[in-house]
Amino acid sequence: MLKISELAAKTGLSTHTIRFYEKHGLINASERSEAGYRYYDDVDIRRAQFVKTARNIGFSLDDISQLLSIRVDKTSHSCQEVTDITQYKLDEVNARLVELQSMQNTLEILLESCCGGPENATHCSIMDALEAGDVKSTRSAA
Amino acid sequence: MLKISELAAKTGLSTHTIRFYEKHGLINASERSEAGYRYYDDVDIRRAQFVKTARNIGFSLDDISQLLSIRVDKTSHSCQEVTDITQYKLDEVNARLVELQSMQNTLEILLESCCGGPENATHCSIMDALEAGDVKSTRSAA
DNA sequence: TATAAGCTTAGAGTTAGCTCTAAGGTCAAC
DNA sequence: GTTGACCTTAGAGCTAACTCTAAGCTTATA
Ligand SMILES: [Zn+2]
Ligand SMILES: [Zn+2]
Ligand SMILES: [Zn+2]
Ligand SMILES: [Zn+2]
Numbered sequence: 001m002l003k004i005s006e007l008a009a010k011t012g013l014s015t016h017t018i019r020f021y022e023k024h025g026l027i028n029a030s031e032r033s034e035a036g037y038r039y040y041d042d043v044d045i046r047r048a049q050f051v052k053t054a055r056n057i058g059f060s061l062d063d064i065s066q067l068l069s070i071r072v073d074k075t076s077h078s079c080q081e082v083t084d085i086t087q088y089k090l091d092e093v094n095a096r097l098v099e100l101q102s103m104q105n106t107l108e109i110l111l112e113s114c115c116g117g118p119e120n121a122t123h124c125s126i127m128d129a130l131e132a133g134d135v136k137s138t139r140s141a142a
Numbered sequence: 143m144l145k146i147s148e149l150a151a152k153t154g155l156s157t158h159t160i161r162f163y164e165k166h167g168l169i170n171a172s173e174r175s176e177a178g179y180r181y182y183d184d185v186d187i188r189r190a191q192f193v194k195t196a197r198n199i200g201f202s203l204d205d206i207s208q209l210l211s212i213r214v215d216k217t218s219h220s221c222q223e224v225t226d227i228t229q230y231k232l233d234e235v236n237a238r239l240v241e242l243q244s245m246q247n248t249l250e251i252l253l254e255s256c257c258g259g260p261e262n263a264t265h266c267s268i269m270d271a272l273e274a275g276d277v278k279s280t281r282s283a284a
Numbered sequence: 285t286a287t288a289a290g291c292t293t294a295g296a297g298t299t300a301g302c303t304c305t306a307a308g309g310t311c312a313a314c
Numbered sequence: 315g316t317t318g319a320c321c322t323t324a325g326a327g328c329t330a331a332c333t334c335t336a337a338g339c340t341t342a343t344a
Contacts, residue, residue: 005320015321016303024301035310036322046273053275057252058245061301067272074263082268083258090249097242100235103200107232110199116225121216126224130209131188133195147290157291158333166331177340178292203331 001031001039010045011052018048024061026051026068047071059089102138110135143173143181152187153194160190166203168193168210189213201231244280252277 008015021027027048029038040048050071054064066085070077113125121127129135150157163169169190171180182190192213196206208227212219255267263269271277 003321014303017301019323020302033310033321037310038321049275050272053272053277056281057248057272057277058241058280067269070263071269071273074266074269077263078260079257079263079266079268080260082263082266083253083256086249086252086256086268090246090253093242093246093249097239097246099200100239100242104232104235104239106199107228107235110228111225111232114225114228115221118220118222121212121219121221121224124216124221124224126221126228127209127213127216130192130195130199131213133191135195135199138200139198145291156333159331161293162332175291175340179340180291 001041002045004029004038004040007040007045007048011048013048013052021048021051021061024065026061026064058093059085063089099138102136106135106138143183144187146171146180146182149182149187149190153190155190155194163190163193163203166207168203168206200235201227205231241280244278248277248280 002010004015004018007013008018011018013021018027022029027044029040030044031039031041033039047068050068051064054067055061059067063085067082070081110126110129113129144152146157146160149155150160153160155163160169164171169186171182172186173181173183175181189210192210193206196209197203201209205227209224212223252268252271255271
């Protein structure tokens with residue numbers, strides 16, 4: 001049985017974050033001392049580590065909620081449900097990648113066009129490009 | 143002279159956003175009617191379009207503040223200041239790209255490992271991987 | 285003249301995921 | 315028996331960039 005700071009040390013989550021996750025139903029302490037101290041058993045610890053791992057991959061807390069409800073009763077859930085969540089996340093990531101690559105491209109072109117020197121910016125081609133608006137839009141949803 | 147909704151139509155910003163940008167010093171209406179209505183002249187309009195363009199590229203409002211203060215007095219600012227802002231943004235974008243590519247990679251590997259079928263998730267390799275924690279961490283700063 | 289559309293303001297709410305504070309109780313060590 | 319580290323709670327604050335609301339003027343149209 002670990003106390004909260006020990007679970008924090010073990011998982012790399014802060015105690016604040018652990019309590020925050022508890023409030024959101026992601027993890028919990030199956031025991032409490034008389035004084036109200038949280039105590040985590042092996043099952044709790046594995047669940048906390050699962051959350052941390054999923055979080056590291058980039059799943060949102062909502063995604064993780066769904067994964068956890070599959071996890072507690074795997075026989076009632078299908079592989080397809082798991083891949084759906086994962087595929088949806090991948091789609092999000094890919095969409096964001098497209099945006100960022102477009103930003104990267106635009107910024108690189110801007111940087112190439114400007115001398116970057118110490119003279120004043122009256123002739124600056126980056127400023128000119130921003131002024132002219134002839135740059136492609138890279139944002140749809142941040 | 144445009145009224146706020148006309149400027150909104152012209153720039154693609156909402157009237158709310160225009161007022162929000164004004165509150166943050168990005169744009170302003172050089173005239174007001176007796177009733178207090180905002181009126182935007184050509185200079186205002188060009189500034190608003192500059193902001194929109196910079197925003198489309200992905201610059202933050204803080205970045206844009208800096209770009210605008212260069213813009214209003216280009217002789218007092220150098221190309222280097224402009225490239226510094228741009229390069230800094232590009233560095234940010236590249237850092238985020240690395241994270242997202244790592245996420246993409248991890249998610250693809252997970253998806254390949256799972257059958258995605260309708261059977262129950264007791265054998266699911268995605269769940270197993272999350273359980274084992276043997277996935278690389280993709281997040282540093284979101 | 286009445287109705288609707290549009291404008292004003294200050295300020296609150298949204299999102300996600302923490303992060304921190306205050307005020308106080310508990311526990312082990314010296 | 316008293317430090318000091320650790321625990322508890324409710325709730326506020328943070329970031330970024332909006333987004334919306336309420337309450338009340340103004341302006342254009344029919
Ligand atoms: Zn130059
Ligand atoms: Zn330049
Ligand atoms: Zn399967
Ligand atoms: Zn599976």
